[in-house]
Amino acid sequence: xxxxxxxxxxRNKRTLTKLVIWAVGMFxxxxxxVPFYNVICDITGLNGKTSSTAAxxxxxxxxxxxxxxxxxxxxxxxxxxxxxxxxxxxxxxHPGEITLVHFYASNPTDSDMVTQSIPSVSPGEAAxxxxxxxxxxxxxxxxxxxERKDMPMIFYLDPEIPRHINQFTLSxxxxxxxxRVAGKNNSVAAx
Amino acid sequence: MSTAAATHDDHxxxxxxxxxxxxxxxxxxxxxxxxLYLWFSFAMFLVGGFMAMVIRAELLEPGMQFVDPEFxxxxxxxxxxxxxxxxxxxxxxxxxxxxxxxxxxxxDMALPRMxxxxxxxxxxxxxxLIFAVxxxxxxxxxxxxxxxxxxxxxPLSTKYGPASTDLFILSVHMMxxxxxxxxxxxxVTVFNMRAPGMTMMxxxxxxxxxLITAFLLIAVIPVLAGVVTMMLTDRHFGTSFxxxxxxxxxxxFQHVFWFFGHPEVYIMILPSFGIxxxxxxxxxxxxxxxxxxxVYATASIALxxxxxxxxxxxxVGMPLAGTLFFMYMTMLIxxxxxxxxxxxxxxxxxxxxxxxxxxxxxxxxxxxxxxxxLSGLMLAITPVDFQYHDTYFVVAHFHYVLVTGAxxxxxxxxxxxxxxxxxxxxxxxxxxxxxxxxxxxxxxxFFPMHFVGLAGMPRRYADYALQFADYNFxxxxxxxxxxxxxxxxxxxxxxxxxxxxxPAPAKPWEGAEGLEWEVPSPAxxxxxxxxxxxx
Ligand code: HEM
Ligand SMILES: [Cu+2]
Numbered sequence: 165x166x167x168x169x170x171x172x173x174x175r176n177k178r179t180l181t182k183l184v185i186w187a188v189g190m191f192x193x194x195x196x197x198v199p200f201y202n203v204i205c206d207i208t209g210l211n212g213k214t215s216s217t218a219a220x221x222x223x224x225x226x227x228x229x230x231x232x233x234x235x236x237x238x239x240x241x242x243x244x245x246x247x248x249x250x251x252x253x254x255x256x257x258h259p260g261e262i263t264l265v266h267f268y269a270s271n272p273t274d275s276d277m278v279t280q281s282i283p284s285v286s287p288g289e290a291a292x293x294x295x296x297x298x299x300x301x302x303x304x305x306x307x308x309x310x311e312r313k314d315m316p317m318i319f320y321l322d323p324e325i326p327r328h329i330n331q332f333t334l335s336x337x338x339x340x341x342x343x344r345v346a347g348k349n350n351s352v353a354a355x
Numbered sequence: 356m357s358t359a360a361a362t363h364d365d366h367x368x369x370x371x372x373x374x375x376x377x378x379x380x381x382x383x384x385x386x387x388x389x390x391l392y393l394w395f396s397f398a399m400f401l402v403g404g405f406m407a408m409v410i411r412a413e414l415l416e417p418g419m420q421f422v423d424p425e426f427x428x429x430x431x432x433x434x435x436x437x438x439x440x441x442x443x444x445x446x447x448x449x450x451x452x453x454x455x456x457x458x459x460x461x462x463d464m465a466l467p468r469m470x471x472x473x474x475x476x477x478x479x480x481x482x483x484l485i486f487a488v489x490x491x492x493x494x495x496x497x498x499x500x501x502x503x504x505x506x507x508x509x510p511l512s513t514k515y516g517p518a519s520t521d522l523f524i525l526s527v528h529m530m531x532x533x534x535x536x537x538x539x540x541x542x543v544t545v546f547n548m549r550a551p552g553m554t555m556m557x558x559x560x561x562x563x564x565x566l567i568t569a570f571l572l573i574a575v576i577p578v579l580a581g582v583v584t585m586m587l588t589d590r591h592f593g594t595s596f597x598x599x600x601x602x603x604x605x606x607x608f609q610h611v612f613w614f615f616g617h618p619e620v621y622i623m624i625l626p627s628f629g630i631x632x633x634x635x636x637x638x639x640x641x642x643x644x645x646x647x648x649x650v651y652a653t654a655s656i657a658l659x660x661x662x663x664x665x666x667x668x669x670x671v672g673m674p675l676a677g678t679l680f681f682m683y684m685t686m687l688i689x690x691x692x693x694x695x696x697x698x699x700x701x702x703x704x705x706x707x708x709x710x711x712x713x714x715x716x717x718x719x720x721x722x723x724x725x726x727x728x729l730s731g732l733m734l735a736i737t738p739v740d741f742q743y744h745d746t747y748f749v750v751a752h753f754h755y756v757l758v759t760g761a762x763x764x765x766x767x768x769x770x771x772x773x774x775x776x777x778x779x780x781x782x783x784x785x786x787x788x789x790x791x792x793x794x795x796x797x798x799x800x801f802f803p804m805h806f807v808g809l810a811g812m813p814r815r816y817a818d819y820a821l822q823f824a825d826y827n828f829x830x831x832x833x834x835x836x837x838x839x840x841x842x843x844x845x846x847x848x849x850x851x852x853x854x855x856x857x858p859a860p861a862k863p864w865e866g867a868e869g870l871e872w873e874v875p876s877p878a879x880x881x882x883x884x885x886x887x888x889x890x
Contacts, residue, residue, distance in 0.1 A: 172547055176465045179543045187535050187577050194581020194611060198596060201607050210674060211606050241600060242514075282599045289674050339600030347593055 243340030392449025399441030435505025460550025639706025727755030748808025799833030
C-alpha cells in the first residue's frame with residue numbers, strides 16, 4: 165500500500181512537471197506570436213503593412229496597357245496639431261512606372277518635434293506589390309519649431325500586381341514620438 | 356456544506372479536520388475547496404448581476420438617467436470580467452473539485468495544497484478588481500475603473516487605459532495563475548488517481564469534458580497572461596507591441612487575445628456538456644447515447660477551437676482567403692456540437708422521462724444552448740457578420756450560450772448534486788419557482804436583443820436611438836426579473852447549507868449512475884480511502 169502510495173506521488177510529480185513546462189511554453193508562445201505575426205505580415209502584406217526598407221532594384225518593365233489608381237490619405241495621430249497632407253490625393257499609374265508624391269508636415273509649436281509616420285495599405289493584398297524606393301516613413305523625421313517640411317515619397321508598383329487590383333489606398337498616420345525618443349536617449353545616457 | 360468531520364479516519368493522522376475559519380483557510384480537502392469555489396462563484400454571480408442591473412436600469416429608457424456614460428462603460432467591462440472569470444469559471448472548477456474525485460473513486464485531488472492556493476488567490480484577484488470599481492463609484496476624485504470592455508482591446512486599454520488598468524492587469528494575472536493551477540490539478544488527478552479498473556473510457560463524461568477543458572486552460576491562459584504582460588510593458592516600459600507609433604500593431608492584440616478568447620468560450624461550455632450528459636441519462640433512465648462519440652466530439656471541438664479565433668475579427672480587413680478559412684472552420688465546429696445535441700435528444704428518445712428539477716434545467720439547456728449555437732452559425736458567415744458585428748445580436752448570441760447555456764447547466768448541476776453535498780433535498784417549491792421564473796425572464800431578457808441587434812443597435816453604449824425604446828424597455832424588465840429570480844436560489848442554497856429540508860438518501864435520483872451515489876449523503880469528509888470496486 166505505501167509502496168503504491170509513493171509511486172502515485174511520484175507519478176503526480178512527473179505529470180505536474182510536464183504540465184508546468186507546457187504552461188510556461190505557452191506563455192513564451194504568446195510572445196513568439198509577435199515576430200511570427202510580423203513575418204506573416206511582411207510576406208503576405210496581411211493587414212496592409214508595406215515594407216519598411218527601400219526597394220533597391222528597378223522595375224523590370226512598365227506595363228503600359230494597365231493603369232492602377234493609387235489614393236493617399238493622411239491622418240494625424242496623438243500630439244500632432246499641425247498640418248499633414250499629401251500634395252496629390254490620387255494618381256493613376258502603370259505598373260512599373262516610377263512616381264513621386266510630395267507629403268507635407270508642419271510643426272506650429274515652438275519646440276522641435278520628432279515624428280514617425282506609419283503606412284498602411286487597403287486592401288491589404290496590394291501591400292506586397294507596392295515598392296517604395298524612398299519614403300519619409302523609413303526614418304523618423306525631425307520638424308524644427310515652426311517648420312513646414314516637404315517629405316517626398318517615390319514608389320512603383322510591381323509589374324506582377326494581379327489584374328483584379330485596379331485601385332488601392334495608401335494611408336499614413338503621423339505620430340509625435342519626441343518623448344519616446346527622448347526617453348530612449350535618457351536611458352542610454354543613464355547607462 | 357459538508358461538515359461530516361466525524362466520519363474521518365483516525366489512522367490518517369495528517370488528515371485532521373480543523374474547525375471554524377481555519378478549516379476553510381487551510382483546507383486541502385477537495386469537498387471543502389469545492390464548496391468554497393461554489394459559494395465564491397455564486398457571490399460573484401450576484402456582484403456581476405448587480406452591475407448588469409445598473410446597465411439595464413440605464414437602458415430602460417432612452418436618454419441618460421442614472422449613471423454617466425463613463426461609469427456605464429466601467430459597468431459593462433467589469434460585469435463581463437466578473438461573470439466570465441469570477442462566476443462561470445470558478446463554478447465549474449468547484450464542481451470539478453467536488454465531483455471528479457468522487458466520480459473516479461479517488462480519495463482527494465492529486466495536489467491538495469496547490470488546490471488550496473488556487474482557490475485562495477481568487478478572492479484577492481477579484482478584491483483588486485472590485486476595489487477599482489468602488490473607488491470609481493465612491494472614491495475621492497472618482498478615478499475610472501477599467502472601462503475598455505471585457506476584451507480590453509489595445510490601444511484603448513494601453514495608451515488610453517485609466518490608471519486602474521494596472522490593477523486590472525494584476526488581477527488578470529492572479530486569476531490566470533489560479534485557473535492554471537486548478538487545471539493542472541484536474542489533469543494530474545484524472546491521469547493518476549483513478550481507482551483500479553476505472554479506465555479512461557469508463558470515466559463519466561463530466562470527467563472527460565473537464566479533462567479536455569483543463570488542457571484548454573493550460574494551453575491558453577498563459578497566452579492571456581502573455582497579452583496582459585505585453586500591455587503592461589507597453590504602458591510602462593517603452594515597448595510597442597500594440598502601439599503603431601513605435602512600429603507595433605493594435606490588430607496584433609486582437610489576434611493574441613482571441614487566440615486565448617475563443618478557446619476560453621469553450622472552457623466555459625465544455626464542463627456544461629459533461630453536466631448535461633450526466634443528468635439526461637439519469638432522468639431518461641437510459642444510458643447516454645453514443646458515449647464514445649461524445650468523447651471524440653468534445654476532443655474535436657477543443658482542437659478546432661484553436662483555429663477559429665479570427666471569426667471575432669472579420670471586420671479588421673483580413674485577406675479574403677483568411678476570412679474564408681476562418682468562416683469554414685467556425686462552421687465546422689458546429690458539426691461536433693450538433694453531434695452532442697443529437698446524442699442528448701437520442702438519449703431522451705423513448706426514455707422513461709421524469710422532469711425533476713435537474714432535468715428541467717438540463718432540457719432548457721439543450722433547447723436554449725442550441726438557439727445560441729444557431730445565432731453563432733449566423734455570425735460565422737463573414738458577410739453577414741459585417742452587419743451583425745458589435746451589435747446586440749452578438750450580445751444575444753453569447754448570452755444564450757453563456758446564461759441559458761453554461762449557467763443553466765450549472766444550476767442543473769447544483770440541483771442534481773446538492774443532496775450529495777448537503778445531505779438534504781433542495782426545496783422543490785423554491786426550485787420550481789427559481790426555474791420557471793429564470794426560464795421565462797431569461798428569454799424576455801435575451802430574445803429581443805436579437806431584434807434590436809439586427810436593426811442595428813450597437814453594443815456597449817449608454818444610450819440608443821428612439822426606435823429601440825420599446826424592445827429595450829422589455830429587455831430591462833426581463834433583466835430585473837431574471838436578477839430577482841436568482842435570489843430564490845440563494846434561499847435554496849442557504850437552506851441546504853443549514854440542513855433544512857427532507858434528508859437525502861445516498862442515491863436520491865432513481866436513474867442516476869456513478870460512483871458518487873455509492874457514498875452516503877452528505878458525502879463524508881473522506882471518501883474512497885480504499886478504492887471502490889469498479890464493475
Ligand atoms: C456553434 C457554435 C458557435 C459559433 C459558430 C459561434 C460563432 C461566433 C462568432 C462568429 C462570434 C463573433 C461575432 C462578432 O463579434 O461579430 C461569436 C461571439 C461570441 N461567442 Fe460564439 N459561437 C459559437 C458558440 C459559442 C459558445 C459555446 C460560447 C460560450 C459558451 C460562445 C461565446 C461567444 C462570446 C462570449 C462571443 C462574444 C465575444 C465578444 O465580442 O465579447 N460562442 N461567436
Ligand atoms: Cu469564438
